[in-house]
Amino acid sequence: MTDGLRRVAPDSGLEEAVEILERDGALVVEDLADAGTLKALWDDLGPALDARDYSGDWYNGTRTRRVSSVFARTDRLTPVVTHPLFLGAARRIMQRPVHVWIGRSRTALVPTVQISGTQAIQIHQGQGKQPLHRDDALHLRRHPGPTSRVQLMLAMSDFTADNGGTLMIPGSHHWDDERPPRAEEAVPTEMRAGSGLVWLGGVYHGGGANTTDTPRTGLTIALDLGNLRQEENQYLAVPRESVLAYPEEVRRLLGYDRCPPGLGWYEMDDPYVLLADDGPGPRPAPVP
Template sequence: MIPTFGNTATVSEVVAALRSFGAAIVTNAANSDLMQVVAAELRSGFDECALEEQSAFDGGRTNRFNQVLRASPGAAKLIEHEWVVAVADEILLPHCANYTVGSMTAIEILPGEDGQALHRDDTIYPIDLAGMELQIGVMWAINDFTAENGATRVVPGSHRYLRSWHLPSLGEWLPAEMPNGSALFYLGSTWHGGGPNHSRSSRIGLINTYCLGWLRQESNQYFENPPSIAKQFSPSLRALLGYTPHGSGDDEIGTFVGECDGWLDKPPRAAWRDERGQVGGEDNVTEQVGS
């Protein structure tokens, strides 16, 4: 079984399991009311997809789309959920000054879908650095995930295999069974994939990835959430989307990248950041994205 914790667990327990197993679940991390709101908001997005994104990798009976915040304002609460930030801080901040959302993908696996090819998400970056995770993934169960309806499959311990080395035993996957509102955390190097749906109803999830702040994001968040939209978001969400440079130039760790003349005109850089280096100063960033 994938290490599974209640929402009263400590962050260090969850992170220890994540590091050791490659994945960990926190059940009921978000409340059911929020999940119902997000499920309703995502519905129209799925209906518009009408299986448009079909491909061998994405599946022939899976709806998916990336512009999640346009469809679902409620999803913002999941993207910067306290559990997510707490876990991402532990895994990513040792290697960067601040991290960003790499991608957001709403996924509806319809009845009859086959299992997705198992894969690791961090192969978008052509390097393997032992001991440094480039990204993490968080799969939110928008409805209940069961082995029958296509719960994400995870290969335990598979994060320990460097790409250039050899492959883990991909047959040894486990289903991430979890009630709605739960979050499956998995490392960028962990092999996983959507399960086959043998049930009569769809399985709905939202995967958000978070990458080191000095890497290019998997999905271009400035197009997915341009300033005209991002100005309605909280400063902390904007910072997560990349509306804040990486580092300050004064950090021990991390280069100052992603700068922009407009932002550099603003008052001291330190004011853009909270103690985790994530949050832009509200006034500064609001002015910038609104301009």
């Protein structure tokens, strides 16, 4: 498969991945999820996709099915969201110290990162190309500038140029806000099931057209800076019992954490105190 995007092995070094992301804005991590994880995700998310109607609008796709609240529907995402070339890269790129004065002391504050939006997205035959866009437009920010989002699209089925493989414009995170994206600049992501496309929020991209008779299915998870509002309200989307099915690192990523110097506190304390005394608990019932 050749699509103009750099590819790395799942055990590649973090420095290499970060260098590619900062230069190109996107890369493919081959075999990011193993076969067991992929099967478990299909078992948990497949029925919800089958039961979901098409989105029905020009942007989200009139031949596209979307299922959100993903962390409420499966407890199998830990190895995906914590993969070193996704979470590790997001931390390296976004968790950069911000220096502030507090009285006569100059202090370095390091922001947290958090899970923002999640969706399983299934593009069916006859779906056209999605308009090219930047996901960090949600943050109403100017470009170029510091990265506020790092996103993953895990291929639950093979991605090809013909079945809706995500269209990317490598390097477009370096553009200013006056330059519009052009369709001829975009390249399709081609990757086998289990691989992952990682990209920065400032990169222009969009779902591709599916001209085949087989749906293309992907699972996307966005990581944003902890001082920004989540795209998907994880506190409402993921019940407490589902949060408790995950380890502490993922619970904190879901929002049960405090971003320095003090965003997100509960009773002036770390909100994780609400979960700290609970064990993992039983596996939650699936969300319909």
